[in-house]
Amino acid sequence: MTPSSAPSATPWATGLTLAAFALAVTVVTVVAFGSVLVGISPVLALVVNLVASAGAAPTLWVWSRVPLWRWVVAGVAAGIPAGWLILLAASL
Template identity: 60%
Template sequence: MSRARGPAPTPWATGLTLTALSFVATVITVVACGQVLGRIHPALAVVVNVVTVAGVAPTVWSWLRVQVLRWLAAGFLAGVPFGWLALLVS
């Protein structure tokens, strides 16, 4: 007879590493693109950032239901506001 298994343990170390990498990549991308577009025109940087995040948001939201991808989604969701804040400070 086989025993019923409980849920697998949460891989915290791997998950938090993925979240950190996703966070860093998102912040770097937002800041780099925002600075380049800001040199052309600040309004262009704002519009492109908002449109890009609005376009990516549904995909990232769907990732929250997938066990591995939810870690990446958490890094992205935390990285966008920090990237915008870094753009305002720079």
Template identity: 55%
Template sequence: MINQPTPWGTGLTVAGFVAAVTGVAVVVLGFGLIRVHPLLAVGLNVVAAGGLAPTLWGWRRTPVLRWFVLGTAVGVAGAWLTLLTLTALGAG
């Protein structure tokens, strides 16, 4: 197996795009669920993350898919922080 250089520019661009799309999707869906009931939002977010984690864990060593894994992880973490902030400020 030949070690090829890591395409940082392209990879981080893909990861950023995936993070933005994932983050917006989680915030929009989570914000809607918070309006129904905060515990429902927390429960469904935990179930979704727990169900997605094994698949992403397996992808982390695949050269192209690792950028999707990074973007998804950053997007979900950022979305959760955004939802916590919005909830703490009373926007929900």
């Protein structure tokens, strides 16, 4: 094996920063859109959130195989349920 074919070190600091940013953007987006939709109809908010999450899932699945994008996928995957929980707590 040549030195150039050796696996590179995982950039934990950069990756976790990117994941945290993706998580924050996702949480803000889910809560902002969800809170507006809850004002119109709680059922509409639920349906739109489920459809949006189901629609994003195939793209996130493909992106999870790319080294850079897997950090974004981790942040989004953690941000969606976190945003749902915050939206649920704010709606009660």
